[in-house]
Amino acid sequence: xxxxxxxxxxxxxxxxxxxxxxxxxxxxxxxxxxxxxxxxxxxxxxxxxxxxxxxxxxxxxxxxxxxxxxxxxxxxxxxxxxxxxxxxxxxxxxxxxxxxxxxxxxxxxxxxxxxxxxxxxxxxxxxxxxxxxxxxxxxxxxxxxxxxxxxxxxxxxxxxxxxxxxxxxxxxxxxxxxxxxxxxxxxxxxxxxxxxxxxxxxxxxxxxxxxxxxxxxxxxxxxxxxxxxxxxxxxxxxxxxxxxxxxxxxxxxxxxxxxxxxxxxxxxxxxxxxxxxxxxxxxxxxxxxxxxxxxxxxxxxxxxxxxxxxxxxxxxxxxxxxxxxxxxxxxxxxxxxx
Amino acid sequence: xxxxxxxxxxxxxxxxxxxxxxxxxxxxxxxxxxxxxxxxxxxxxxxxxxxxxxxxxxxxxxxxxxxxxxxxxxxxxxxxxxxxxxxxxxxxxxxxxxxxxxxxxxxxxxxxxxxxxxxxxxxxxxxxxxxxxxxxxxxxxxxxxxxxxxxxxxxxxxxxxxxxxxxxxxxxxxxxxxxxxxxxxxxxxxxxxxxxxxxxxxxxxxxxxxxxxxxxxxxxxxxxxxxxxxxxxxxxxxxxxxxxxxxxxxxxxxxxxxxxxxxxxxxxxxxxxxxxxxxxxxxxxxxxxxxxxxxxxxxxxxxxxxxxxxxxxxxxxxxxxxxxx
Ligand SMILES: Cc1ncc(C[n+]2csc(CCOP(=O)(O)OP(=O)(O)O)c2C)c(N)n1
Ligand SMILES: [Mg+2]
Numbered sequence: 001x002x003x004x005x006x007x008x009x010x011x012x013x014x015x016x017x018x019x020x021x022x023x024x025x026x027x028x029x030x031x032x033x034x035x036x037x038x039x040x041x042x043x044x045x046x047x048x049x050x051x052x053x054x055x056x057x058x059x060x061x062x063x064x065x066x067x068x069x070x071x072x073x074x075x076x077x078x079x080x081x082x083x084x085x086x087x088x089x090x091x092x093x094x095x096x097x098x099x100x101x102x103x104x105x106x107x108x109x110x111x112x113x114x115x116x117x118x119x120x121x122x123x124x125x126x127x128x129x130x131x132x133x134x135x136x137x138x139x140x141x142x143x144x145x146x147x148x149x150x151x152x153x154x155x156x157x158x159x160x161x162x163x164x165x166x167x168x169x170x171x172x173x174x175x176x177x178x179x180x181x182x183x184x185x186x187x188x189x190x191x192x193x194x195x196x197x198x199x200x201x202x203x204x205x206x207x208x209x210x211x212x213x214x215x216x217x218x219x220x221x222x223x224x225x226x227x228x229x230x231x232x233x234x235x236x237x238x239x240x241x242x243x244x245x246x247x248x249x250x251x252x253x254x255x256x257x258x259x260x261x262x263x264x265x266x267x268x269x270x271x272x273x274x275x276x277x278x279x280x281x282x283x284x285x286x287x288x289x290x291x292x293x294x295x296x297x298x299x300x301x302x303x304x305x306x307x308x309x310x311x312x313x314x315x316x317x318x319x320x321x322x323x324x325x326x327x328x329x330x331x332x333x334x335x336x337x338x
Numbered sequence: 339x340x341x342x343x344x345x346x347x348x349x350x351x352x353x354x355x356x357x358x359x360x361x362x363x364x365x366x367x368x369x370x371x372x373x374x375x376x377x378x379x380x381x382x383x384x385x386x387x388x389x390x391x392x393x394x395x396x397x398x399x400x401x402x403x404x405x406x407x408x409x410x411x412x413x414x415x416x417x418x419x420x421x422x423x424x425x426x427x428x429x430x431x432x433x434x435x436x437x438x439x440x441x442x443x444x445x446x447x448x449x450x451x452x453x454x455x456x457x458x459x460x461x462x463x464x465x466x467x468x469x470x471x472x473x474x475x476x477x478x479x480x481x482x483x484x485x486x487x488x489x490x491x492x493x494x495x496x497x498x499x500x501x502x503x504x505x506x507x508x509x510x511x512x513x514x515x516x517x518x519x520x521x522x523x524x525x526x527x528x529x530x531x532x533x534x535x536x537x538x539x540x541x542x543x544x545x546x547x548x549x550x551x552x553x554x555x556x557x558x559x560x561x562x563x564x565x566x567x568x569x570x571x572x573x574x575x576x577x578x579x580x581x582x583x584x585x586x587x588x589x590x591x592x593x594x595x596x597x598x599x600x601x602x603x604x605x606x607x608x609x610x611x612x613x614x615x616x617x618x619x620x621x622x623x624x625x626x627x628x629x630x631x632x633x634x635x636x637x638x639x640x641x642x643x644x645x646x647x648x649x650x651x652x653x654x655x656x657x658x659x660x661x662x663x
Contacts, residue, residue: 029515029517030515030516030517033515033516033517033587033588034516034517034518034587034588035516035517035518035521035522036517036518036519036520036521036522037518037521037588037589037590040588040590042587043587043588043590046516046585046587046588047515047516047588050515068517070483070486070514070517070522071453071454071483071484071486071487071514072486072487072488073487074488075486075488098451098452099452101452102452102454102487102488102489136373137372137373137374137424137435138373138374138435138437139373139374139434139435139436139437139438139451140433140434140438140451141437141438141450141451141452142374142437142451307649307650308653309649309650309653310433310653312432312433312644312648312649313373313424313430313432313433313434313435313438314424314425314426314428314432314433314435314643314644315372315424315643316424316643316644316645316646317432317433317644317646317648317649318649319646320646320647320649321649
């Protein structure tokens with residue numbers, strides 16, 4: 001057992017995947033850094049991406065497999081599709097998910113549809129690693145989560161780990177998976193850590209996780225919101241309210257069974273999602289519960305989400321934008337009294 | 339000949355931008371201010387030289403590296419600084435932050451954080467000028483890295499096809515993040531990419547503010563006369579990292595030292611007597627610039643924070659705010 005940060009756990013999963021399968025390659029902007037200055041000492045692997053997550057891969061595996069690109073997302077995302085269809089297992093980095101717009105066509109219309117539209121004869125085993133999340137004071141164009149944007153598209157799988165254990169296990173599976181996977185890393189979680197076994201097995205996609213067992217209220221928390229859910233549950237425990245926390249971990253496919261079991265147990269549900277509310281994971285999960293567990297519910301599902309606004313820069317506004325521990329506690333108390 | 343008033347303006351702006359960015363570097367180190375900060379040390383001559391050829395109501399777009407463009411275009415220093423501090427009196431009411439400094443009333447269409455988002459927006463403004471037979475100049479600022487992005491190429495192609503007299507200003511500062519420009523270019527000169535669009539292009543020394551001014555002025559006239567877009571490439575050096583806090587491991591010291599010999603501020607100082615400024619004139623301008631910058635930072639520090647719920651305002655022109663919650 002070793003304590004690992006999310007950042008290191010992801011790096012470990014990448015290294016392990018590179019070692020296990022020579023067809024795994026990585027492409028992205030400044031995933032190594034220092035291109036064009038190789039003749040100087042200390043320039044190699046100067047960046048490892050803006051958060052240093054891919055640092056060391058270039059040095060270990062070389063420029064043929066670890067390729068810095070130009071700012072041409074449509075180009076290298078498209079290239080990943082062709083490479084995947086013909087035998088490689090490309091991982092591409094979308095530096096911030098906010099840049100999805102400049103290469104969304106590749107994911108929405110090619111990666112997602114190749115298998116279906118061409119008669120099920122092809123597959124596109126690629127992974128998009130991307131950085132999501134508010135709380136970094138990074139403003140409207142570097143702070144979104146956009147989980148539902150990809151989850152909406154049939155043919156894409158969507159993964160969003162909370163801790164280092166899940167990050168490593170889920171990335172290992174994502175790379176082995178034969179479908180295109182969007183793997184979302186939250187910038188505020190990179191430096192958080194937990195125990196990660198050195199020989200951790202891949203965690204299957206589509207399997208959620210009960211982070212805390214409880215009996216009064218179910219909190220379904222999406223990625224970083226698990227942090228606030230845990231804090232809320234700790235507080236509420238002091239006044240004898242017992243919360244169950246469900247972390248779906250993957251959003252397409254979604255572990256509906258796990259969610260429904262918890263709903264059956266508590267009959268009271270809160271969904272916490274840092275994204276905008278309309279057509280979100282929160283609204284999707286809430287609607288599924290209403291449809292499939294109507295008779296188990298003792299109250300309407302409560303959604304706690306960001307407001308229907310872009311992410312503002314200034315701290316007081318951004319803090320208001322992001323769901324909080326307090327909002328969860330208030331909602332739980334409201335449900336408890338039902 | 340360039341008139342005295344303009345010379346003074348140029349000197350004032352170029353020093354203001356340098357002092358401003360040095361203060362930004364300082365507050366970044368002290369962690370006074372939240373968020374990403376991209377400074378433009380080394381770009382001052384491009385910001386000021388191009389803007390000297392524009393009127394206040396001409397249109398520009400900028401990027402996350404926008405402080406210099408905003409200052410040169412005439413945005414209020416106090417408002418820029420307050421925005422960076424996240425205050426309610428900021429130029430974007432604290433919603434945008436450093437990466438999105440923009441004042442529409444000063445001819446800034448926007449500072450976009452997505453690389454290569456600007457050129458097409460400026461193309462649209464220029465199209466409007468053409469349709470309305472107005473004559474405002476339209477300029478898009480972007481970096482060397484942006485020329486690989488499809489959005490830039492699509493804007494360039496349309497601008498040429500539609501005979502739109504807009505100016506593409508590419509600031510070739512040697513790096514796109516941690517990637518050297520000489521590595522990422524496929525052509526010998528960056529501006530060779532315009533050949534595919536049969537677009538006029540000129541290369542200029544981006545460290546010499548008067549050369550930048552001269553080329554810009556000529557290009558604007560030529561573009562309007564010939565009804566055609568023009569691409570300007572200005573070569574300079576990015577002394578700052580990609581953002582404040584960047585280790586800059588990939589920028590060799592000998593390269594930085596060499597570039598320092600052509601530091602735009604150094605060149606401006608050396609050229610001052612040639613432009614009729616004596617030592618006292620120059621000192622006076624420098625002191626004024628420094629004082630104004632200091633005042634702006636003092637001002638920002640005292641400004642009120644926005645209310646949390648201000649986040650809900652102005653998502654749309656016409657929309658019930660209550661349902662935004
Ligand atoms: C579409 C898109 N891809 C990637 C990024 C991340 N990014 C921000 S700045 C930058 C480099 C831009 O370099 P350049 O155009 O030379 O401008 P400079 O920073 O040198 O002014 C990159 C890759 C982005 N903002 N938008
Ligand atoms: Mg550049």
